[in-house]
Amino acid sequence: MEFSNEYPTHDPEWVQDMHANHYLQSWSKQGSRPRVITGGQGSWFWDSDGKRYLDFQSQLVNLNLGHQHPKIVQAIKDQADKLCYIGPAMGSDVRSELAALMTQITPPNITSTFFTTGGSAANETAIRLARHYTGRHKIIARYRSYHGATGGALSLTGDPRHHLTRGDMPGVVRMQDPYCYRCPMGHSAPAHCPVSQGGPHLEQILQFENPQTVAAVIIEPIVGTNGILVPPDGYLQSIRDTCTKHGILLIADEVMAGFGRTGKWFGMDHWGVEPDMIASAKGINSGYVPLGTLSVSKQLADWLQEYPFPGGLTYAGHPLACASGVAAIRAMMEEGTLDHATKMGEKMRAELARMADRHPCIGDIRGKGMFNGIELVKDRDTREPLVPFAAKGADAKPMTDMMGFAMDQGLYLSFFSNVIRLTPPLNISEDDMMTGLEILDRTLDIADKAR
Numbered sequence: 001m002e003f004s005n006e007y008p009t010h011d012p013e014w015v016q017d018m019h020a021n022h023y024l025q026s027w028s029k030q031g032s033r034p035r036v037i038t039g040g041q042g043s044w045f046w047d048s049d050g051k052r053y054l055d056f057q058s059q060l061v062n063l064n065l066g067h068q069h070p071k072i073v074q075a076i077k078d079q080a081d082k083l084c085y086i087g088p089a090m091g092s093d094v095r096s097e098l099a100a101l102m103t104q105i106t107p108p109n110i111t112s113t114f115f116t117t118g119g120s121a122a123n124e125t126a127i128r129l130a131r132h133y134t135g136r137h138k139i140i141a142r143y144r145s146y147h148g149a150t151g152g153a154l155s156l157t158g159d160p161r162h163h164l165t166r167g168d169m170p171g172v173v174r175m176q177d178p179y180c181y182r183c184p185m186g187h188s189a190p191a192h193c194p195v196s197q198g199g200p201h202l203e204q205i206l207q208f209e210n211p212q213t214v215a216a217v218i219i220e221p222i223v224g225t226n227g228i229l230v231p232p233d234g235y236l237q238s239i240r241d242t243c244t245k246h247g248i249l250l251i252a253d254e255v256m257a258g259f260g261r262t263g264k265w266f267g268m269d270h271w272g273v274e275p276d277m278i279a280s281a282k283g284i285n286s287g288y289v290p291l292g293t294l295s296v297s298k299q300l301a302d303w304l305q306e307y308p309f310p311g312g313l314t315y316a317g318h319p320l321a322c323a324s325g326v327a328a329i330r331a332m333m334e335e336g337t338l339d340h341a342t343k344m345g346e347k348m349r350a351e352l353a354r355m356a357d358r359h360p361c362i363g364d365i366r367g368k369g370m371f372n373g374i375e376l377v378k379d380r381d382t383r384e385p386l387v388p389f390a391a392k393g394a395d396a397k398p399m400t401d402m403m404g405f406a407m408d409q410g411l412y413l414s415f416f417s418n419v420i421r422l423t424p425p426l427n428i429s430e431d432d433m434m435t436g437l438e439i440l441d442r443t444l445d446i447a448d449k450a451r
């Protein structure tokens with residue numbers, strides 16, 4: 001097809017051609033011709049044929065307030081009219097306002113924030129700061145994790161994408177996950193399992209590694225991409241206590257779990273645990289402009305009065321991003337978003353439990369707030385997964401068939417291995433959520449048949 005000089009072009013075939021031939025898409029083989037999306041509003045988006053889709057994924061689990069929230073859009077427009085860019089060392093009203101707002105919503109020990117362009121850069125900066133502060137080099141990360149796509153963050157990542165580093169950053173040590181439905185140690189209850197208790201497993205690793213060489217432990221408080229794994233009560237506190245005992249920093253990767261996704265500002269808040277650093281992004285401004293944060297404790301902030309911050313970005317604290325962050329956080333406060341997400345989450349899990357009576361493929365239902373997952377199995381007693389871990393191609397067919405069916409029915413879903421993630425916008429209406437669950441109900445027939 002000829003190059004089009006029209007801007008913006010509205011010819012969907014041209015968009016697909018350019019996508020297939022000249023655009024490189026994340027984590028995929030190239031050449032796909034996707035549906036062309038022309039608009040969105042609230043929990044819905046639509047394509048060039050006018051077909052509407054209910055966004056049960058919030059795109060990349062970042063549209064916490066849905067598509068085109070008017071307060072965020074207006075804040076970006078207002079800031080664009082006022083000042084589009086000013087360097088990170090200059091004073092900026094929206095930047096200072098966002099930094100101040102962060103202290104209101106993070107745990108009490110967290111006082112200061114560095115702004116980034118996303119979650120990877122936040123984690124990258126967190127591990128560098130941890131290494132400078134402690135003078136140690138090792139970072140302990142878990143297998144069932146995703147921490148980002150830059151060199152260090154992908155090395156910390158435990159899911160199969162970390163093989164793409166072709167040689168991880170030196171110093172990464174792995175820890176097992178408190179995945180109680182499939183306990184890595186074969187225990188039937190968390191109380192008997194050193195991994196699910198947290199501290200005992202970490203202590204064992206530290207014995208081998210020498211705690212004096214470990215700068216930080218990084219964890220997603222509730223694992224997102226890798227299957228919505230909620231830790232048992234006591235786990236995070238036990239990890240916290242063990243880190244404190246050995247002078248190791250605890251980094252909470254709240255990139256997906258943060259900003260109300262779980263019904264609280266941060267995943268850690270469910271257990272009242274105070275990490276030394278919080279990395280976040282995504283929901284902070286519903287992803288309308290790239291933005292991430294690394295928030296640090298008073299102890300670290302005090303140290304940084306004497307020691308230069310070991311990181312920087314041209315776009316650190318970009319005014320358009322900060323303006324959208326301020327607007328999003330204020331909108332969540334004004335609109336009671338966290339309470340709504342908590343209520344909708346409870347309703348969703350109750351509906352899923354009812355669905356499990358009809359669908360033998362549902363092995364486990366878990367989540368908090370609007371951060372939910374259902375794990376699909378061939379057999380409830382043996383818990384044999386419906387598809388193998390990280391299945392792709394023909395092995396993943398039941399899962400990809402379900403995604404295709406749901407999309408045809410107007411429901412946008414996502415999965416990892418044998419887990420369907422259910423992460424709609426936090427402000428989804430009850431009616432919309434029930435519409436999505438009704439389509440999901442029919443979608444699960446595919447999994448039942450594939451058992």
Ligand SMILES: Cc1ncc(COP(=O)(O)O)c(C=O)c1O
Binds near residue numbers: 117
């Ligand atoms: C827990 C977690 N950490 C880090 C990242 C990376 O964030 P970004 O893609 O904004 O760099 C993600 C992205 O999905 C994530 O889920």
